[in-house]
Amino acid sequence: MATEDDGVHTICPYCGVGCGLKLKPGEEDGDVSLQPWFDAPVNEGALCIKGGASPQVVNHEDRLTEPLIGDGDGEFRTATWDEALTLIVDELERLAETYGPGATGFFASSKVMNEENYLLQKLARRYGTNNVDNCTRMCHASTVYTLRQSLGAGAMTNSMADLEEHGEVFWVQGANPAEQHVIAHSNYFREATRDGATLIQVDPHANKTTRDADIHLQLEPGTDIPLLNVVLKTIINEELYDETFIEERTTGFDHLEATLEGFDMEEAAERCGVPLADIQEAARIYAEADNAAIFTGMGMSQHTCGVDNVQNEVNLALLTGNLGRPGTGVNPLRGQNNVQGTCDVGAMPNVLPGYLEVDDDEARESVEEVWGFDIPPEPGLTNVEVSNAIGDAIHGLYVMGENPVMSEPDALEVENRLNDLEFLVVQDIFMTETAEFADVVLPATSWAERGGTVTNTDRRVQRMRKVTDVPGNTRHDLEILCEVGTRLFGDGFDFDGPEDVFEELRDVCPIYHGMTYESIGYEGIQWPCYEEGDEGDQYLYQETFDTDDGLGVIRGVRHQDPKEVPDDEFPLVLTTARLEEHYNTGTMSTRSPTLRRKTPENFVDIHPADAEKRGIEDEDYVTLRSRRGEIVLEAHVTEDIKEGVVWTTPHFSDARANTLTNDVLDPLAKIPEYKAAAAEVEPV
Ligand code: SF4
Incomplete structure (x- = not known):
């Protein structure tokens, strides 16, 4: 039976496997040491290199410790919390009065816990818009x-x-x-x-x-x-x-x-x-x-x-x-440690908590009854649609824990558009590439400094627990959102910590309804869990599917070429994927000495025949180009990749792969085509 006597039981902050680990607080705030959690439900004590190195970012010297206000030219000054929050509330009110609430977007984050994402999407909807989305849009x-x-x-x-x-x-x-x-x-x-x-x-x-x-x-x-x-x-x-x-x-x-x-x-x-x-x-x-x-x-x-x-x-x-x-x-x-939960709690433009459809009157009314305000009935804009509409229909953006300058396709264009925003708030633990464009940067607490729940790739809701005290003048995401919500609306955001938020979440989210912090305990519960006492489901659809008629839908599909195919100018296909030792936009992993030592910089895999044609040798620096931009990085000449294909990673800001990727979208899911762009490589 797990206890907190020999270390605090929490969950790895990186991928969706949701490995459990134990952390022991040290002498100083922010010092934590790693212990194995041998009977953790998913990993039984095992961790990969990222999980093992995860404490290294907790008290990293780059942590944001004070609210910052930008001058619009990339310079920031320290501000008090009251000054920063007053500016945010004033600007959100001004944007709503000038353009309507639909002129602002809200980006939730799969790095952040269920309770916090739940509050952000509630805040957006109370503000009057369904323009709330998360990085699932980019991955699944x-x-x-x-x-x-x-x-x-x-x-x-x-x-x-x-x-x-x-x-x-x-x-x-x-x-x-x-x-x-x-x-x-x-x-x-x-x-x-x-x-x-x-x-x-x-x-x-x-x-x-x-x-x-x-x-x-x-x-x-x-x-x-x-x-x-x-x-x-x-x-x-x-x-x-x-x-x-x-x-x-x-x-x-x-x-x-x-x-x-x-x-x-x-x-x-x-x-x-x-x-x-x-x-x-x-x-x-x-x-x-x-x-x-x-x-x-x-x-x-x-x-x-x-x-x-x-x-x-x-x-x-x-x-x-x-x-x-x-x-x-x-x-x-699933990618990040809470990407499943971020969707489950409704941080998406078309669904409310528990995947209740925004445009289904009955479903919407069931949530309105608990929340006490009207929810806009039309689905909002997705992440990439919000980014693409900046300067046109979108004038304000609230980003919690996301980094679109690194994560969205056609990244140079994303930067240009951020410059066109009238107001940008970024809430994070580090000064991200996106925060550099912000009007207000709010210093949030890290995964080891607060508690809440996250949901892993096999639907297991697990608890993260506070291990160490908060550094500097940081605040929990949950407290920040409660404060912004209360200042904006007066009521509906007065919560006494994450468990209190979870209790409201249960009320509106049928698949979480039967869970409590106590029943989640150390083992977690796999949704759906409709009533207290339900143990959750290891596998779905034993008798019937959850479609209107209970039947699984077979639908034949035909080949479609990627929207950009190789030509004389860009004869190669560029594709991207993650490495074991780094994570997504690299905000945390590239600051870990252990992970950075293993792979310090970006590289591109190229087939020997393609390398030879271009006079490229293994470990040469090369320019990788697409129609949208270019980056310089090391070539790895390898037969692991097919002739005609080049492969790189999205983790490094100094050789940003998403400078090159294409922002064309799947018409239904609105996910960008990261996995196929026309490209060329040449020696530097
Ligand atoms: Fe487990 Fe994923 Fe963390 Fe590695 S990164 S320890 S696999 S949760």
């Missing part, structure tokens, strides 16, 4: 969209634990768990493969997951749909599908058959750059297994056809009856 918006439409819930259908115990085949597409979800890979997938499970990897890049894969289908970037259509057509042709499951639990099989009529598998395999026989062998292994699970990552979601990419994975699972049982499902590996 298309996955969430498709899973909600076709199965019912925008989340992992199964759990890491049931997959390890029951999974026979793991189909991993567009994800690299050995690098990006390290403990999920080492504790669950690798364990299962050692026990005889088969790992099929579909990815343009040979990477750390490839070392454990039985089959690696190394496809061209942006050809996931034709590859999966070969799989589906093979299963249909060879009658490997589950006829009973299709008849009883799905709709749309006819549409899939019609879509695949006349589909040329040879031609599709050639487009993918993968031998047809290899794809078909993988299809048979998946279809013939008793239990087979799909894992999906940003290689699938970050495309203009992201919704259709994920739909084809749903098609595969439904066609073969691989849903609603342990060891099966369609399982997105």
